[in-house]
Amino acid sequence: MDSSVIKITEYCSYYEIEPDFVISLEGVGLIExxxxxxxxxxxxxxxKDLExxxxxxxxxxxxxxGIDALRNMLANLEQLQSEVLHLKEKLRVYE
Incomplete structure (x- = not known):
């Protein structure tokens, strides 16, 4: 068995969560x-994402x-922060 994968039932048992929750996350494309x-x-x-x-x-x-919406908003926020940093670097050239 490849050590880079973890069995969902064991993960769910350890963290005391429902396997259906993980399947639901997969259903909306949040995990594979x-x-x-x-x-x-x-x-x-x-x-990390699953946790x-x-x-x-x-x-x-x-x-x-809500998780899907929150994830999308955070991704957009990270993109905007990156863009702001890039623009700040460009502005330093003109100072």
Whole structure:
């Protein structure tokens, strides 16, 4: 078994969350899972995002649609911050 994937049922059991929640995240495109020999797995690279979504859902009571909207807003914010930094660097040339 490749060590870069984690079995969803084990993850959910360890963190005491519902596997249906992870499947719902996949359904709206927030994460991708693999099915190997009938078992669903997630890549380790996606664990940070999954953990963030778990916190938003279980600790902050945000539904799947809200998680998707929040993720999109944060991505836009990061893009805007990057653009502002780029523009500030350009302005320094003219100072």
């Amino acid at each position: 899972t693999l099915i190997i020999e009938g078992e669903r797995f997630i890549h380790e690279e996606q664990l 963030r979504y778990v916190i938003w859902h279980y600790d902050m009571d945000i539904n799947i649609e």
